Amino acid sequence: MSIQSAQLARIKTLHRTRPRSLLVRWSVCLALVGTVVVWFATDIDLAEMFSSKRLGHLERFLQEDLMPKNLRGDAFAWGGMWQWCVAQFQLNGARAMLATLCISVLAIVLAAVAGALLGAFGARNLMSAHPFLPHATVGHGDCSHWLDRVAQGTRILCILLRAVPEYIWAYLFLAMLGNSAWPAVLALALHNSGILGRLAGETIENLPAKPLRALSMAGASRKDVALVGVFPMALGRYLLYFFYRFETCVREATVLGMLGVVSLGYYVVEARAHGQYSTMLFLIFLGGLLVMLADIVSDIARRWLHKGI
């Protein structure tokens, strides 16, 4: 047998014995079938979207509605356009951007505090009967300890919190709390505390166990371990997640205004209701700008943290 065919045989055995998973295989099949069904067996039709009737709509929109009212009929005038933008920015744009930013900052900080608590109470290793101690020293059979129940309940609570979209939370709160920024802030905070709670829990569970075990064996209580060991060790990673969620918070905050809270979305809806499509698009553009700024800030903060951890 030549060397080459021996190698080929070896490659074949490697291929045959590669790790395979039924779950992965079925999931891939289901995904493919689902995609085909959705595109061919439902009323979703991208071509219809660009049918002549709709394109007529679009044409009128682009030619007439898009230009600011006082500039209509002129040839495209950059100077007039610029002045118009500045005026719009001073009228509502700046205020709306600031409100959007404030809502998202307050919401993400509330979410971070709640998420840290949820994470700590949901972490399996911290909430076991003997935190971080190896099983050999404390024996088995403790798995139905009430603390495990607490941890389980906390994790389910997190799932509930994050399964409901921010927009629906805000819609519900608005009816109860009336018109202030609170419904938007609370909605963002609740949804994100569910997400941060889960991420914090995972972070705590993935911490290196040895230093925490040392604390525990030296007689530290669960509270001591959590405050002196877990908190400083998990903080860096948690802050990374914090800035990642901050970015999405700003994005969502622009939209929550549509319910009547005075963030950017509020003025977008108002402009649309008055048929001022140029104003609407300009405000959407401002929202995009704000999100990009938040993106850059969060990117810089995360990079800075990475160096410091």
Place this chain on the structure above:
Amino acid sequence: MSKEFKTLPTPPRLPTRRARILLGILLAAVLAFVGLDLSLFDLVPSGGGLELAGKFFSAAFQPAWQYQDASNLPADISPFLLQVGRGLWTTLTYAVAAISLSIVGGMVLGLLASASFWERRSGTWGVVRWSVRVLIAAMRSIHEILFAVVFLATLGITPAAAVLAIAIPYTGTLAKVFSEMLDESPRAAADALAYLGATPLQVFFLGRLPNAIPDIAAYSFYRFECAVRSSAVLGFFGFTTIGLYLRQSFENLHYREVWTYLYALILVVALLEVWSSQLRRKFVA
């Protein structure tokens, strides 16, 4: 003599950088609180709000199995549970359609935006890479609901409008994350191929991309979960997803129906989450 006994500086309790960030964050929160002109009293519902909150939350324990008010229903309406199922089905179909577009678009843009794809090529290609990155940032920065509002204004209401509205920002997000995953994937195989004389395309598609596939698949699934939520919310703007029915029930003060819709949505999202975490365990670990 005293110079020999230099005292060590006391170690900081928290690394100062993180302490400073924490302080900054707290300060920002206080400023935001003041800037929004909020009062803690507004947090407690009063008058009509309180009554509504009581009714709404007590309905949580008895979700509806059929329409709460059978007296003035349209004649051709389907049974309640069927309606819930239909809302979920539309929500899922929009999400699947949107995410399938986004994965294709995100892969193409993600490749073009990654540093590893342009490795071993001349620097002038950097222009392409950076313009793609700007495009991605622009797509990502506008919320799917805003896209939906623009499409409603320009093209009118159609399922495809909802799908595109979700697909555009999701393509941007996926492209950004895909490009990061490609650049962070282990490069040993790619380097080995390059030493053997493979072309840059071969190096990338055989050496680099396969390493990133598990991460890419796991993240795509996570975004699918998000797409389901986004699709549900688009119902508030008139598309026939579960959000539409939820809103109608809420406006008719049928809170028990609202809770049924909420539980149905939570159940689907939670199931998807369990599925995706199982997959991730198989895939990534």
